[in-house]
Amino acid sequence: MAALPPDPPEPAHEPDEQPLERFGPLVLRRLVKEDGRSLISFSWTGRNAGGKS
Amino acid sequence: MSERRFNELRGEDVVYAVHRQDRTFLPSADYCPLCPTRPCHPPTEIPFRSFEIVVFDNLFPTFEAPQGAAEVVVYTDDHYGSFATLAPERAEALMWVWRERYEELAARADVEYVLIFENRGVEVGTTLHHPHGQIYGFPFEPPVIGLERKADARLGGCATCTLLERELASAERVVHANEAVVAYVPFAARWPYETHVVLREHRASLAECTADELERLSSALQHVTRGFDELFARPFPYVMVLHQAPSDGRRAGHLHVEFYPPLRTADKLKYLAGCEQGAGTFIMDVLPEASANALRGAIANVS
Numbered sequence: 001m002a003a004l005p006p007d008p009p010e011p012a013h014e015p016d017e018q019p020l021e022r023f024g025p026l027v028l029r030r031l032v033k034e035d036g037r038s039l040i041s042f043s044w045t046g047r048n049a050g051g052k053s
Numbered sequence: 054m055s056e057r058r059f060n061e062l063r064g065e066d067v068v069y070a071v072h073r074q075d076r077t078f079l080p081s082a083d084y085c086p087l088c089p090t091r092p093c094h095p096p097t098e099i100p101f102r103s104f105e106i107v108v109f110d111n112l113f114p115t116f117e118a119p120q121g122a123a124e125v126v127v128y129t130d131d132h133y134g135s136f137a138t139l140a141p142e143r144a145e146a147l148m149w150v151w152r153e154r155y156e157e158l159a160a161r162a163d164v165e166y167v168l169i170f171e172n173r174g175v176e177v178g179t180t181l182h183h184p185h186g187q188i189y190g191f192p193f194e195p196p197v198i199g200l201e202r203k204a205d206a207r208l209g210g211c212a213t214c215t216l217l218e219r220e221l222a223s224a225e226r227v228v229h230a231n232e233a234v235v236a237y238v239p240f241a242a243r244w245p246y247e248t249h250v251v252l253r254e255h256r257a258s259l260a261e262c263t264a265d266e267l268e269r270l271s272s273a274l275q276h277v278t279r280g281f282d283e284l285f286a287r288p289f290p291y292v293m294v295l296h297q298a299p300s301d302g303r304r305a306g307h308l309h310v311e312f313y314p315p316l317r318t319a320d321k322l323k324y325l326a327g328c329e330q331g332a333g334t335f336i337m338d339v340l341p342e343a344s345a346n347a348l349r350g351a352i353a354n355v356s
Contacts, residue, residue, distance in 0.1 A: 025149060031100075040109070042146065042153075
């Protein structure tokens with residue numbers, strides 16, 4: 001029986017796996033948009049720094 | 054990139070940001086660029102299905118690196134509402150967002166002054182209804198800040214501290230106060246319901262405030278803006294501006310928030326006309342004591 005092909009590699013950074021920063025009570029997540037502009041998502045609940053509803 | 058020219062007769066800079074002429078203008082809720090990106094819809098400025106508070110580089114910047122910055126601060130993913138209607142914890146979080154942006158932008162070599170502001174209402178030129186504000190990282194110190202330093206020199210110390218003492222002593226124009234913050238219509242207000250929200254302690258910027266002061270600042274700002282909406286039983290347009298120390302390491306400055314609302318009645322605007330623009334002298338139709346009395350009552354109604 002032929003060997004199964006290897007699993008595809010995991011993306012380096014899934015949107016919700018990017019490193020988070022902290023500032024006071026806030027959790028920050030920084031992104032660079034497709035056109036090069038920066039975006040920072042701030043969350044104070046820690047549940048939603050962007051991406052998940 | 055914007056072009057800056059010095060107006061010799063005025064002794065001040067004028068910024069030409071001609072690319073802003075084509076910026077998004079009053080889109081419907083279905084096409085709001087500040088809403089979350091929804092499945093099967095075109096992407097908005099914010100590539101998330103939901104968010105709490107987001108800051109991003111303005112697509113139509115007045116300033117941009119390496120000569121300053123222009124950012125948009127989106128208060129909520131809810132298209133409707135205003136700063137006044139935010140949940141208290143969200144308004145408090147916004148103070149921390151402002152503080153983080155102040156500290157990061159002020160540390161940049163190309164930013165001389167961090168201006169945090171909100172234009173609310175078409176009467177003051179807002180082009181997007183979604184609750185949001187803006188931040189400009191000025192590559193030069195704007196003239197209003199120079200005027201505040203001249204006031205410091207004229208009064209022999211921090212002008213904001215002195216004026217706060219005077220307002221507290223008379224109490225005639227105080228509209229709201231808590232343990233850390235006082236809101237009043239200033240003695241020589243230039244707008245009918247101009248209101249200053251001032252830290253009791255001398256804090257040069259948001260970076261110097263305690264967590265408790267930030268919470269009380271957000272509370273006072275919400276009391277004032279809710280009072281504004283109550284005043285004429287309609288959404289109350291305003292320009293809200295944070296005044297802080299410049300970002301050159303000098304501590305001169307006293308954190309306070311100034312509101313410049315253009316309404317003089319429920320349906321009449323105060324215009325900057327011949328005397329204001331041609332002579333630089335504001336003519337007012339109402340005394341600050343009278344407008345403070347009305348605003349104080351409106352704030353009490355919604356507190």
